[in-house]
Amino acid sequence: MTESELGKGSLLGGFKLEERIHAGGMATIWRVVRQWDTMPMAMKIPRLKDGDDSSFIVCFEVEQMIMPRLSGRHVPKFIASGDFSMQPFLVMEHLPGKSLDVLMREAPLSPQEIAVIGAKVARALHDIHRQHVIHLDLTPDNILFRKSGEAVLIDFGLSRHEQLPDLMAEEFSLPMGTAPYISPEQVLGIRSDFRSDIFSLGVILYRLTTGEFPFDDPKSMAGLKRRLYLAPVPPRVLNKKCPNWLQEIILKCLEVDSDKRYDSGAQLALALENPCQVILTSRSELDKSDSLWTEFKRWIRYSRSGPSQLRSVARHLDTAPIIMAAVDISPGAEALSDAIRHVVKRIYHGERNARITCVTVRKTRLVGIDLGLDEAGKNLYVQYLTALKQWAQPMELPADRVSFHVLESPDAAMALINYAKSNHAEHIVIGARGSSMLRRFLGSVSSHVVAEAPCSVTVVRLHDTGDSGVTSDGYSGHG
Amino acid sequence: MKTGLFADIHANREALEACLRHAEANQVDDHIFLGDLVGYGADPSWVIDTVMQYHARGAGVILGNHDAAVLSKPELTMVEDARQAIDWTRPRLTDDNMKFLSGLPLSIEKKDRLFVHSSAFKPADWSYVADVHSARKCFGATFSRFIYCGHLHQPLLYHQGSTGKVVQFTPVAGVDIPLGMYRRWLAVIGAVGQPRDSNPAACYAVHDSGKNILTYYRVGYDVTAAARKVRESGLPVWLGDRLERGV
Numbered sequence: 001m002t003e004s005e006l007g008k009g010s011l012l013g014g015f016k017l018e019e020r021i022h023a024g025g026m027a028t029i030w031r032v033v034r035q036w037d038t039m040p041m042a043m044k045i046p047r048l049k050d051g052d053d054s055s056f057i058v059c060f061e062v063e064q065m066i067m068p069r070l071s072g073r074h075v076p077k078f079i080a081s082g083d084f085s086m087q088p089f090l091v092m093e094h095l096p097g098k099s100l101d102v103l104m105r106e107a108p109l110s111p112q113e114i115a116v117i118g119a120k121v122a123r124a125l126h127d128i129h130r131q132h133v134i135h136l137d138l139t140p141d142n143i144l145f146r147k148s149g150e151a152v153l154i155d156f157g158l159s160r161h162e163q164l165p166d167l168m169a170e171e172f173s174l175p176m177g178t179a180p181y182i183s184p185e186q187v188l189g190i191r192s193d194f195r196s197d198i199f200s201l202g203v204i205l206y207r208l209t210t211g212e213f214p215f216d217d218p219k220s221m222a223g224l225k226r227r228l229y230l231a232p233v234p235p236r237v238l239n240k241k242c243p244n245w246l247q248e249i250i251l252k253c254l255e256v257d258s259d260k261r262y263d264s265g266a267q268l269a270l271a272l273e274n275p276c277q278v279i280l281t282s283r284s285e286l287d288k289s290d291s292l293w294t295e296f297k298r299w300i301r302y303s304r305s306g307p308s309q310l311r312s313v314a315r316h317l318d319t320a321p322i323i324m325a326a327v328d329i330s331p332g333a334e335a336l337s338d339a340i341r342h343v344v345k346r347i348y349h350g351e352r353n354a355r356i357t358c359v360t361v362r363k364t365r366l367v368g369i370d371l372g373l374d375e376a377g378k379n380l381y382v383q384y385l386t387a388l389k390q391w392a393q394p395m396e397l398p399a400d401r402v403s404f405h406v407l408e409s410p411d412a413a414m415a416l417i418n419y420a421k422s423n424h425a426e427h428i429v430i431g432a433r434g435s436s437m438l439r440r441f442l443g444s445v446s447s448h449v450v451a452e453a454p455c456s457v458t459v460v461r462l463h464d465t466g467d468s469g470v471t472s473d474g475y476s477g478h479g
Numbered sequence: 480m481k482t483g484l485f486a487d488i489h490a491n492r493e494a495l496e497a498c499l500r501h502a503e504a505n506q507v508d509d510h511i512f513l514g515d516l517v518g519y520g521a522d523p524s525w526v527i528d529t530v531m532q533y534h535a536r537g538a539g540v541i542l543g544n545h546d547a548a549v550l551s552k553p554e555l556t557m558v559e560d561a562r563q564a565i566d567w568t569r570p571r572l573t574d575d576n577m578k579f580l581s582g583l584p585l586s587i588e589k590k591d592r593l594f595v596h597s598s599a600f601k602p603a604d605w606s607y608v609a610d611v612h613s614a615r616k617c618f619g620a621t622f623s624r625f626i627y628c629g630h631l632h633q634p635l636l637y638h639q640g641s642t643g644k645v646v647q648f649t650p651v652a653g654v655d656i657p658l659g660m661y662r663r664w665l666a667v668i669g670a671v672g673q674p675r676d677s678n679p680a681a682c683y684a685v686h687d688s689g690k691n692i693l694t695y696y697r698v699g700y701d702v703t704a705a706a707r708k709v710r711e712s713g714l715p716v717w718l719g720d721r722l723e724r725g726v
Contacts, residue, residue: 058640061661065659163651165636165646170638170662
């Protein structure tokens, strides 16, 4: 049965076609059902006709190759695929929500809304990058949201799995992607830099902030190449309400040299979620477009150099981890928190691109009202934050490599675990106090964190003798 | 069916044993030896005897340039170490070993698959498939959709789509690669017995014809023992050293 003969009620690969939900130039999408299966499912069927551009077929092959290897909340669940020897198809979880494109029509949005959306998409990118996949066609059309809020990335037809052959590379000599969103390195035909996706997200953030494209919607190769040497109009010029931290973030994403962009989706999300901790550089101050002379100088530089050398996604993410220092800053814990600082500093010096998030928990009451004030009426949150910054000060970490977070929860361990999960922490450093009968009975915060953390955990202990020597027992476990 | 592909064993008993064990655990039920059973290593006769046993059970075995050199005389282009190893190997082979080598073909074709030691373009010239240019030449010499070869001592994979453009890919050990139906594939299997990509671990690959998936593997083996045997046997010392460094 060919694609054109398929209709409502047709059976394909054990799935019954119920409703055609999209008919595009390259594929049709049907809502499908299967006996005994309650999951909402969508089937993508490529339009294959004689004389078609072979890119259609290759895009579909790429998607068939990559989808089964992706998992998690940020992609539709893969269900089945049909062979090219018969009628090819791809069945995935059906996500009924609207794409980001719908929201885009309401741009400019408020900075807070943009930060929330941007952080969600950045986390989704981080998740696929960790699975060795670069999307390479991140557009508002290709971003959906689950009811629970997480961003879901779809349409992996132009994507690259760094551990699999790049089928796209054999077909085309022109850059592949969507013109307004494509990164400078993709324009040059490079399909192996995961920070291309950070650039595309920068374009989305720019558009959400200003309602306009930073590099227009070029129709020619020369037009596409302009983004290699032309800086975009600073967002604040187009929208006076754009705060300087948001301009800083957007322009950092849009850097021509991918080395100057964020090191990972997780680090970008962290910046969007903590605007007051964004380090402002001259990017945030820009209030007019570049002069013709500056543009000319950039053009000369571009024609001489080209973009920087590229690195593997997973290997790069390994060297740009988020390291979470969980510190108890309450009185009496000084020796242990000193020891934690010692270990964190040692780890930081071995990981040049690491970002340290210093986290402490202010335990709130389980029952009753917690006003968040001390006896003198001072704000406890601010006190904790100040103490945390004081704790980190001796490490002398560069400001753009460290951030501070006070979590407020009645359950310290759960708060730390949830924070590590939602922020893609690669490594937690936490202290364990000496054992006591009560602690053995109740279970300590550190043992709870070790048991349930989504990443490696280093437990720092003081020697029994009471001196300040450190035993970092490298308690590593993947929960 | 799962076919184990073994190239460039080069008389390295420890490496071959480790790969065969790994393949067995992988439920490989068909074996193809892509040439260069001997040369460089210290156990040529043991390796040929072992491969002969697999051959008797249906395995395909291809002639490599070092095997051919043992039968006649080394090629003029062969480096000095390799020539010395050939001269060292020849008297250590049994009559049965020599007879077996002399009966080996330059290539084997099975349905849409071609097995050859070096490029399919003039196989007796022993040219390398080492870049997209030589890969294109190799693709052009046959109609087979899948070509498997060795000779280079480093794992690579080439694919050619409808436009004719050839793309090179460096496979990642242990990752299943689906060999899509709409293109041709040329797999250069790394060396079992003398890897040269700075990774001393032995290399072999498995093609699962049911799922049409190719997987390259790297298998750790007792490199120290193999290298020591080379040095103690009177072969050029460098041939032992290079095993330990994977160069």
